Amino acid sequence: IDPPDHRNIRDGVQLLQELGAIDPAEKDVRKRLTQTGRKLAQLPVDPRLARMVLEADKNGCVREVMVIAAALSIQDPRERPADKQAQADQQHARFKDETSDFLAYLNLWRYVREQQRERGSSSFRRMCKQEYLNFLRIREWQDIYTQLRTVAKQMGIHLNEDDAPADHIHVSLLAGLLSHIGMKDVKESKDSGPGARKEGGRNEYLGARNAKFAIFPGSALFKKPPRFVMSAELVETSRLWARVNAKIEPEWVEPLAEHLLKRTYSEPHWEKDQAAVMAYEKVTLYGVPIVAQRKVNYGRVDPETSRELFIRNALVEGDWRTHHKFFADNRKLLSEVEELEHRARRRDIVVDDETLFDFYDEKVPEHVVSGAHFDSWWKHKRHEEPEFLDFEREMLVRESAAAVTKADYPDSWRQGQLKFRVTYQFEPGADADGVTVHIPLQVLNQVTDEGFDWQIPGLREELVTELIRSLPKPIRRHYVPAPNFATRFLDTAVPLQEPLTVTMARELKRMVGVPFTADDFDWSRVPDHLRVSFRIVDERRRRLAEDKDLEALKLKLKPKARQALSQAAAATASRQGGESLERKGLTDWTIGSLTRVFETRRAGQPVKAYPALVDDGDTVSVRLFDTEAEQQQAMWKGTRRLILRNIPVNPAKFASEKLTNAQKLALSANPHGSVQALFDDCAMAAADKLIGDFGGPVWDEESYRKLYDKVRAEIVDTTVRAVGQVQQVLAAWQAAERRLKGVRSPVLLANLTDVRKQLDALVRPGFVTEAGLRRQPDLMRYLIAVDRRLQQMPTNVQRDTTRMEKVHEMQDEYAWLLEQMPQGRPVPQQVLDVRWMLEELRVSYFAHALGTAFPISDKRIVKTIDALAP
Known part of the structure; x- marks a missing residue:
């Protein structure tokens, strides 16, 4: 007799190990067989099937699993003749289960038993033939089941009476098929960029020991392949096919295959919430990932590494939530000495982390690998030596700290009667890198930019140096080396008396004689840490917002x-x-x-x-x-509202009653949408005129009563006159609108668009109050000028375009001026009046014969804008 092939012996041993039948760690061969192995030997079926039955006993599904195990022991009782495959498939389809081919055996078993009870022997044979079922195999199936049941009872295995859940059945089957599982293959997709994933094939699975297989087309799972699958049989023909399959959940595998699993760990890291070192565990069975990434406590896996990470992260870096007094005291002391580095912007004052690590490493026991371990140890140690883990200031600071003084790096900043806390952060690249001034929200409205551009004394020389380097090259070359000129400047300059760049421009010019202005300095080239950050805080010092732009913070x-x-x-x-x-x-x-x-x-x-x-x-x-x-x-508008609401006679309504229907009809064509809204606008404009004439607004009740009486006496007549003025303005507006509609030419599109914008700006809802009664004659003149421009425009398009472009240049200058105004604040009236200068400029260009209210030119407008610019 030839000895068996070594490969077969090896495969057999591996199978027994997989099923838990032998213990490979046991050196005594006679003791290798486990309790499970002894039970497997008693069951008259393949060891895989026997293992299923044993597991079913734990899960309360022995009856169903023995039916399936018996079916897997024989050739499939369902026949599929080559010439009648379609008919056979149709007959067998009723037994299918979409998630499990194993359950199809149960469905068939129940059907056969039912038919046997209802039919005689001959009738049952004919039925089997008609429905493509093999009678002899069915008998064999039933015989094996009977044998299994008999042996199982002898072994004390309990057969369940009630139907078992499908999950219990599949978990039991899985116990015998651990090396027959597969995970749908997923590969990196080159087309979708890095990190993108795609299925390796609709039906392709990664199996044990890197085997690749596919679900057999006859399986119920073929059309909708699940993520994880187990198979009763792997058959290799044109490729490796999995026959008799079922969907499984990966979490079923781990309890069954604990003795076979391979666990690997990656990315050990400290987690503050857990107060422990955690890592990601990957669990595989024969190379098939059962758990792709699971967070676990790393202290049980690698205590040495966990202890080091605990000390570095929790104790040295302070990333730990704990109430231990030594910890709070140490962090406070460390923060105080680190503040010296932030102020001086140096990293050579405080000792490094390795010094702190060595301190703790020497004192903390080896078994302490987490917050819980530390708490348990320290609970007893602190009673013996309360100061055992306390830092000493001398161990944290190097000698160079003496150069950092409060005169150069103050704790506070004063502006008038206000005093603000100052903090320092040495973190290049961070938004708050440098000096931060903490401003309470309730005084934010009083704070100005004044003085902050000078920085604190400790950073002032560096700031001045960088500002000199930011000058344009033709100017900068006269101030080399920049640090020397910065020192000379600071020796003579008086800080905080005026903007820094204004003082620098004057003093540097005096040194060399090269003229330039404060605008030549380029703040965008100055490092961020040299510009003060502003942190707005509430009464509890909680951060509300932070920025280097104080005006932006005020607006926000x-x-x-x-x-x-x-x-x-x-x-x-x-x-x-x-x-x-x-x-x-x-x-x-x-x-x-x-x-x-x-x-x-x-x-x-x-x-x-x-x-x-x-x-x-x-x-x-x-x-x-x-x-x-x-x-x-606000006071002006509030006073106007209070007066108008208390006047007995509604001036707008009274003015309306004075007009004829024809006049009302003429006034109906207005941008307000209704005649009444127009009259209300006139009444408010009249009230504005009278309040101004009589010295308003006022701040006490007696003055208000006097002002009210004067306005009430004249408001009606003033409103009526205002309506008369506005009637003429609207007539001029309507004429210009008609003229605009009558001009049609693609060549004039830009010019006509300019006119459209001008008309919309001059006459719009609220225009009477906006312009004021005194400016209504000017409005009418502007509108007449528009009409004349439209008359002349087609005859000389180039001239009109040239003049329009000049106006646009001035409009751009005005837009720039408005952008310089602090956002969220009322624009000064002098700035708003530049708008009317632009309208006068249009009159001088397009209807010079009408005359202007005052001398006007491009140069006058530019000069005015320069004077108003902050």
């Missing part, structure tokens, strides 16, 4: 700043037992005298705001504003 936080002022006013009134300064729903002046400036103290800082009446539509309110400019604008 304007609503919150106004709310803070309101809260300060309410708190002050509450302390004094009086009524809050801010009011709503006022219909008359019932507030006594309105203070022009509200002042109090909040969190040690002087708070200042500016109260004013606010037009709320039908009523007025008292509200606090950030600036005097906003106060003046």
Whole structure:
């Protein structure tokens, strides 16, 4: 007799090991057979099938699994003749289960048993033949099942009476098919870029030991292949096919294959929330990934590495939530000495992390690998030596720290009566790198840019040096080396008296004689850390916003700043037992005298705001504003609303009644949408004129009553005159509109668009109040000038275009000026008046014969803009 092939012996041993029948670690061969192995030997089927039955006993599905195991022991009882494949498939389709070919055996078994009970022997044979079932194989199937059941009872295996869940059945089957699992193959996609993934093939699976197989076309899973599958049989023909398959969940595998799994770990890292070192575990069975990435506690896997990471991250870097006193004291002391580095922008003052690591490494026991381990150890150690883990300042600081003084690196910044906390951050590239001034929200409205451009003394020389280097090359070459000129400048300059660049331009010119202006310095070339950052904080010092642009912060936080002022006013009134300064729903002046400036103290800082009446539509309110400019604008409108709502006779309605129907019809063509809206606009413009004529607005009740009486006496007549003026303006506007509609030429498209924009800007809803009554004659002249331009435009297009381009150049200059104004603040009236200079310029270009209100030219406009620019 020839001995068996070594490969067969090896395969047999591997199978027994897979099934848990032998223990390869046992050196005594006689003891290698496990309890499971002894039970497998008693069952009269293949060891894989026997293992399924044993597992089924644990899961309460022995009856179903023995049926399937018996079926897998024989040739498939379903026949498929070559000449009648379609008919056979049709008959067998009723037994299919979309997720499992194994369950098809159960369905067939139940059907056969039912037919046997209902039919005689001959009838049952004929039925088998008609439905393409092999009678002899069915008998064999039933015989094997009977044998299994008999042996199982003898072994004490319990047969369940109730139907078992499908998952329990499949888990039991999986116990015998651990090397017959597969995961749908997924590969990197070259077409979709890095990281993109695609299926390696609709039916291609990665199996044990890197085998590649596909689901057999006759399987119920062929059309919808699952992510993970187990197969009763792998048959190689044109390729490796998996026959009799079922969908499985990867989490079923791990408990069954614990003795076969390979575990690898990657990316060990500290996690603050867990107070432990975690890593990602990958679990594979014969190369098939069962768990792709699972986070686990790494302390049980590699205690040495975990201890090192715990010390470095939790103790040295402070990334740990704990209430231990030594930890808080050490972090505080370390923060204090690190602040010296941030101020001086040097990394050679504080000892490095290795020194701190060595300190803890020497003192913390080897078994401490996590926060929980540390807490357990320290609970006893701190009673023996409370200062065992305390830092000493001397061990943290090098000698070079003495050069950092508070004179050069102050803790606070003063601006007038205001005092702000200053902090330092040495982190190149970070937004807050450098000096940060902390500004309480409630005083934000009082803070200006003044002085911050000079920086703190410790960084001033570097700042001046970099500003010199930012000059254009023809100027810069006269100031080399830049550090020397920076030192000379700071020796003589008086800081904070005027903008830094203004002082530098004057003093540097005096040194060399080369003239230039403050605008020649390029702040964009200055390193970010040399520009002060502003951090706005609430009363609890919590960060609200941060930026190097103070005006941008003011605009962004304007609503919150106004709310803070309101809260300060309410708190002050509450302390004094009086009524809050801010009011709503006022219909008359019932507030006594309105203070022009509200002042109090909040969190040690002087708070200042500016109260004013606010037009709320039908009523007025008292509200606090950030600036005097906003106060003046609101107070005017609020006073106007309060006066108009209390005048007995509606001036707009009275003016309307004075007009004929024909006049009303003529006025109906207006940008307001209705005649009444136009009359209301005229009434407000009339009120503005009278309030200005009589010295308004006012700030106390007596002055208000006098102003009210004067306005009431003249408001009706003034409104009627205003309507008359506006009637003429609208007539000129309508004439210009008709003329514009009559000009049709593609060549004039840009010119006509310019006219359209001008008309829309001159006459629009609210134009009467916007321009004021005194400017209505000017409006009419501008509109007549538009009409004349349209008359002349077709006769000399080039001339019109040239003049239009000159106007556009001035408009661009004006747009630039408006951009320089602080956002969120009222634009000064002198700046707004430049708009009317542009209209006069148009008159001088397009209708010179009409004359202008004052001498006008491009140069005059540019000069005015330069004078108004901040």
